[in-house]
Structure formats: C-alpha cells, structure tokens
Amino acid sequence: MGEPQFVAPNRGAQGGGQRPDANGAPDFAHDQVGALHCANHPTVETLLRCNKCGKPICQRCGVRTPVGIRCRECAQLRRPPNYVVGPGHYVLAALVALPVSILAGFIMQQVGIFFALFIGAAAGGLIAEIVCRATGGKHGNALAALVSACIVVGAVAAGLLPLLLAHGAPLAAFMSGGYLLQLVLRLNIIYVILAVGAAFARLR
Ligand SMILES: [Zn+2]
Numbered sequence: 454m455g456e457p458q459f460v461a462p463n464r465g466a467q468g469g470g471q472r473p474d475a476n477g478a479p480d481f482a483h484d485q486v487g488a489l490h491c492a493n494h495p496t497v498e499t500l501l502r503c504n505k506c507g508k509p510i511c512q513r514c515g516v517r518t519p520v521g522i523r524c525r526e527c528a529q530l531r532r533p534p535n536y537v538v539g540p541g542h543y544v545l546a547a548l549v550a551l552p553v554s555i556l557a558g559f560i561m562q563q564v565g566i567f568f569a570l571f572i573g574a575a576a577g578g579l580i581a582e583i584v585c586r587a588t589g590g591k592h593g594n595a596l597a598a599l600v601s602a603c604i605v606v607g608a609v610a611a612g613l614l615p616l617l618l619a620h621g622a623p624l625a626a627f628m629s630g631g632y633l634l635q636l637v638l639r640l641n642i643i644y645v646i647l648a649v650g651a652a653f654a655r656l657r
C-alpha cells in the first residue's frame with residue numbers, strides 16, 4: 454500500500470477526519486478518491502466507475518466492452534437484445550436451417566447453375582428469413598456462420614442422398630473418387646455461393 458509520508462499532507466488538508474484502519478495506517482483509498490461504493494453492492498468499496506453513466510461499480514458488476522468498463526445496463530445498451538444469442542437459439546437455428554437447406558439443395562440441383570444465378574441469392578435470403586422468424590429475430594456473426602454452414606451441408610447432403618440410395622455403397626467406396634466427382638457435378642456451386650452470401654448478410 455501507500456507510503457505514509459506521501460499521504461500525510463493530503464490527509465491534513467482534508468481535516469484529518471478519516472478513520473485509520475485497524476493497524477493505525479492511513480486509509481489510502483479514501484484519501485485518493487473518496488469512498489466509492491458499488492451501486493449494486495453498497496457494502497463493496499470500489500475504484501471503478503462505468504465509463505458511460507459514471508455509476509460506481511465493483512469488479513463483479515463491471516462488464517468489459519470494446520470501449521472500456523461499463524455497468525451492466527450501459528453494456529447492454531450497446532448490444533441490442535437481438536444480438537444476444539443463447540445456445541438454444543443456435544440449436545433451433547440449425548434444426549430449422551438444415552432441413553430447409555437440404556430441400557433447397559434438391560431443388561437447386563434440378564434448377565441448374567444458370568437459373569441459380571437469378572434465384573440463388575433469393576433462396577439464401579429465404580432460408581435466413583425462416584431462421585430469423587424461428588429464433589425471434591436473432592442476429593450475429595456466429596448465427597450467420599452456422600446458417601451458412603447449414604446451407605453448404607444441406608446442398609452436399611442433397612447431392613449425396615440420391616447417390617447413396619442408388620448405389621448403397623459403403624463409405625470407403627464413396628471416398629474412392631467416382632462418387633466425389635458425381636457429387637461435385639451435382640452440387641450447384643453457384644447457388645451455394647450466392648445463398649451463403651445472402652444468408653450471411655441477412656443474419657450477421
Ligand atoms: Zn453505466
């Protein structure tokens with residue numbers, strides 16, 4: 454803690470009314486900033502203040518944000534509730550996005566690459582919109598990445614399922630190459646790129 458010689462003049466100037474602590478040493482924190490008490494925990498002394506509203510906050514109440522330490526209320530204000538996404542929302546988003554993406558993958562295989570240029574982005578936007586409705590309007594980069602992954606997985610699965618149904622080959626045979634080539638040929642890559650771009654832009 455502080456050197457008594459350094460603190461002494463300051464104490465004198467304030468009238469010397471502060472209580473010494475149990476050891477008789479000067480109460481350093483009181484002399485420096487006055488006694489701050491956390492707004493949520495009146496018994497906890499602190500040196501922190503929220504850098505937006507100025508409310509005293511303790512270590513437990515302070516929230517680290519890109520612009521400094523803030524109280525919980527001010528930290529929340531920076532992030533609208535739509536961007537607070539819980540684990541349940543991710544599960545729900547995947548459960549909704551995956552079947553829709555497989556269906557879209559099937560349709561896009563029939564439609565072909567040329568028409569995918571025109572409707573690929575709309576299809577991705579539609580998938581994102583469905584997820585948005587299902588999760589109550591949640592947004593965020595992680596959610597956007599998850600739905601993008603579902604679109605890719607859905608498109609691959611849509612290409613894979615007919616191959617497996619037709620040939621019933623074990624996984625080793627599938628990996629040997631012939632299947633992979635067929636899968637790549639079936640995959641509507643234009644749709645996948647446009648849909649992922651549109652879904653990401655919609656959900657991030
Ligand atoms: Zn605040």
Ligand SMILES: [Zn+2]
Binds near residue numbers: 491492513
């Ligand atoms: Zn507190």
